[in-house]
Amino acid sequence: MxxxxxxxxxxxxxxxxxxxxxxxxxxxxxxxxxxxxxxxxxxxxxxxxxxxxxxxxxxxxxxxxxxxxxxxxxxxxxxxxxxxxxxxxxxxxxxxxxxxxxxxxxxxxxxxxxxxxxRGGRARTIGVVAGSGGAGATTFACALGLVAALSETAVLVDLDPLGPGVDRVAGLEPGNGVRWDALVSSSGRLGSRSLRAALPLTNGLAVLTWSSGRPVDVDAASVREVLSAAQRGNDVVVLDLPRTVDDTTAEVVTRCHQVLVVTDATVAGVSAAGKVAAVLAQLNDRVGLAVRAGRGAVPSGQVASALGLPLVVEVAHQRRLAEQVDLGLGPVHSRRSSLARAARSALAACPAPPAxxxxxxxxxxxxxxxxxxxxxxxxxx
Ligand SMILES: Nc1ncnc2c1ncn2[C@@H]1O[C@H](COP(=O)(O)OP(=O)(O)O)[C@@H](O)[C@H]1O
Ligand SMILES: [Mg+2]
Missing domain, CATH: 3.40.50.2300 (Response regulator)
Structure with a gap:
């Protein structure tokens, strides 16, 4: 004993x-x-x-x-x-x-x-970063979280204070549940069950995002605490990460089992993604690409070889996405939609965390x- x-x-x-x-x-x-x-x-x-x-x-x-x-x-x-x-x-x-x-x-x-x-912090943890602004990282992070939540416990954590807010994209009802401002002002160790219970849910996906208005400053200790609790209390953790990698983001990146750079298949998209990927690759050796296929002239395979990174998944253009999101239906309203299919294959490709x-x-x-x-x-x- x-x-x-x-x-x-x-x-x-x-x-x-x-x-x-x-x-x-x-x-x-x-x-x-x-x-x-x-x-x-x-x-x-x-x-x-x-x-x-x-x-x-x-x-x-x-x-x-x-x-x-x-x-x-x-x-x-x-x-x-x-x-x-x-x-x-x-x-x-x-x-x-x-x-x-x-x-x-x-x-x-x-x-x-x-x-x-x-469960000992065993959640598969996937970080999603935009190779260039508007590439579709937040959308794909929401799709990953929502698809994961169909069969596992999943949480989506918005770490991009200047993004549109994953709540809006994921189709969360406004109002209830804890957001970053409430977590930052609370102190002490966060229990994994209490975190999950405090967060608002959409279709079974727990979501941590920002309140509207000026985002609060979230310190590294709070992020660390939240991430640990999220990893202990869920099977899958999806992180919507900002493109600028500050110290806090860098630490989070080291704790991902897979980092996906959502890359536009255009010359400009590849060039911007190369800079982001170079920073990420110093922090994590599982950086891969989610290529927005069909958005430009460059075939996905060429995007991957130009960047020297594995192509994890192709994300096709999803028609009427903006309308679906505006209606609060989220990006994977239909299981056959391009984002749902891409999310399933990216989740299948994500490695299991170490014991x-x-x-x-x-x-x-x-x-x-x-x-x-x-x-x-x-x-x-
Ligand atoms: N797979 C997709 N198909 C069609 N439109 C998309 C797709 N992914 C993203 N978009 C659109 O592109 C815009 C930017 O997406 P967003 O996810 O906010 O990008 P990022 O987080 O990379 O800046 C949004 O209007 C979104 O609806
Ligand atoms: Mg974003």
Whole structure:
């Protein structure tokens, strides 16, 4: 029986303060061991072990039994000898704080969630970005969400404060439900069930968007919190992302399992999409194209080879789309519409997320192998 989901082993007060703060952010009450003996006592019972750099070598000398989910944690950058200790103790990685803060919160959140019998942040997460303005990203994001919601729990998150609002495109009745402004002003850890219950629904799709008028400023912490809760509480998360990739958007991009750049099949569309894709490709290695076929002279295959990105789906022009949206019917009113068909094949092509406890590496988290020159880059979806 697991006594506490997380065990912290350190005598370093400053490191302990940091770890307790991050655990609190994840809603975890950890056990703390201030010495090797008590650390080894709890070694096998907890779901995750965070071993402080200060006691790591001592623990390694005791040859603790091999187990998964041991992470060596340190404040600031560490040297090669720490990576050797990490290997000796069977740690899966070295987490350098504060660069690895967000990653660690997410790890701990998943661990408690899994211990609670939750789904552990396993939603397939698809980010949609317009290669050029008006390419159809918001429309396609809505189509993805609505089609996913036919068979799974799905949420659509509008992260483009200057877009038309996914509520209008997805056909959400005005009025009820929480929007970004309400979430930003609330504090504390957001439960996945409470997020889903608070959001307005259209045809089973939960939608998070902006209130009308000047959009509130949404800070990175709120976005992180909302995304984690959305991933824990749903099967599919669709994100309508802005074209300008600021720090918050960049972090979100690293957490997608698929990023789709909606690209106009015109020379200008391809040229603009190339710039957007170059930024995204540095953050995620699953960037692919949703090409608005028939909009211009360039065949989809040529768009893909010009951009050096996989063609995930072709999105044909949908007649009378504007009327359907204006009537509040949404973009996939008919299952046979071009957007419904394109959304189905894009969803089928989206990879399943990795299992709980195998988060992709992020800034500040390096795999034990650093000593041999192998250090992880930004998160890969
Ligand atoms: N597949 C499509 N077929 C026809 N019109 C579309 C399609 N996708 C988008 N549009 C239209 O193009 C315009 C811009 O779409 P939008 O999704 O807001 O673009 P973006 O989010 O890329 O700026 C809207 O008027 C929308 O109705
Ligand atoms: Mg848009």
């Amino acid at each position: 697991t006594s506490a989901p997380a065990l912290l082993i350190t005598r370093d007060e400053l490191l302990l303060d940091d770890l307790l703060r991050l655990a609190a952010a994840a809603g975890v009450a950890p056990d703390v061991a201030h010495d090797t003996t008590s650390g080894l006592r709890g070694w096998s019972a907890s779901s995750v072990v965070l071993l402080g750099e200060d006691l790591a070598a001592q623990v390694a000398r005791q040859h603790p039994p091999r187990r998964d989910q041991v992470h060596l944690v340190a404040r600031g950058m560490v040297g090669d000898e720490v990576f050797r200790t990490a290997l000796a103790v069977g740690a899966v990685d070295v987490v350098e704080l504060p660069a690895g803060d967000a990653w660690l919160v997410e790890l701990l959140t998943d661990v408690v969630d899994a211990a609670d019998g939750g 709980v406890g195998h988060l992709p590496a992020a800034a500040g988290v390096s795999w034990a192998g650093h000593g041999s020159g192998v250090t992880s880059g930004p998160a890969r979806g």
